[in-house]
Amino acid sequence: MRTATLLALGALAATAATPVAAETAPSVPAETLLSLTATGESTRVPDVAIISAGVVTQATEARAALTANNSQMTRVVAALKKAGIAERDIQTSNINLNPQYTYEERKAPQLIGYQANNTVTVKLRKLASAGDVIDALVTQGANQVNGPTFGLDKPEEATNEARLDAVKKARSRADLYAGAAGLRVKRIVSISEGGGYQPPYPMPKLQMARAETADAAAPPVEAGEVGTNVTVTVVFELQ
Known part of the structure; x- marks a missing residue:
């Protein structure tokens, strides 16, 4: 009877040990x-450069600010086309009209006029002419010029x-x-x-004022x- 009991306990111990051995086996x-x-x-x-040219105008009346802006921007676009820039390389990127206020302590803001802004983005394919194009833009009324950013077409x-x-x-x-x-x-x-x-x-x-650059030469532009x-x-x- 005692021998049978020992055999049963040995079999039980062997069965319990088998899962533990399987769990600890490393995966290689x-x-x-x-x-x-x-x-x-x-x-x-x-071989290409991107610039943006903007016209900012101010007037006491909204229509007057916008009318003046339209007139200057028409000249700017005409200057671009005269410089050989194709229509597909000229794109309007921003137009806005905003009221202008003056602020004083303990007083309500006072409306003093309106500011109109029109911006075009231009792709230049003849980099040697970049300086001349920027000069023509300012001459024709652009008072904001950003760029150039050079790239590959x-x-x-x-x-x-x-x-x-x-x-x-x-x-x-x-x-x-x-x-x-x-x-x-x-x-x-x-x-x-x-x-x-x-x-x-x-x-x-490059932010330019028309009065300050009227007699300036075309800016040097290096493509690198x-x-x-x-x-x-x-x-x-x-x-």
Whole structure:
């Protein structure tokens, strides 16, 4: 009887131990993966520039402010077309008319007039003429000029060049890590992309008063270079 009891207890202990052994068994990955992020770059001489030209007028009556603004902006647009800017490269980007108030302590705001604003965005395809175009705008009544921002009209080639540079950098770095670990790169598991065309500088702002620039020469404009950046994340399998 005692022998049967001992056998039963031994069988029960063996059954209880089996799930514990299964739970603690480690899972071994089938391969070694390495994830790297690299940024590729490409530079080009820009072939387009974006500027905005605005007319701001003030008058005691709303209609007078708007009428004066319309007259000046008509001359500005005519100057752009005379300079060879195509209609498709001239786009109205903002029109507004706002009341103007004066404020004094302990008094209600007093209406003193109205301010009208009309702005056009212009794409310049002949960068050598940028200074002359800006001078013509101011001469014809533009009293706000923002820009230029330089860029590429068709950035696809530069972007592809940056993509290739990014992948080459990632692969070179993967070879470095693999060699340090005593392994080699077997294959690329995945590639994902981020980033894209990036102008090198923010748009500078030039605010001009017509009376101060009437006798000024065309401003010098230097295009420099624009950069394209593409960032990729590449997962490599090592062995």
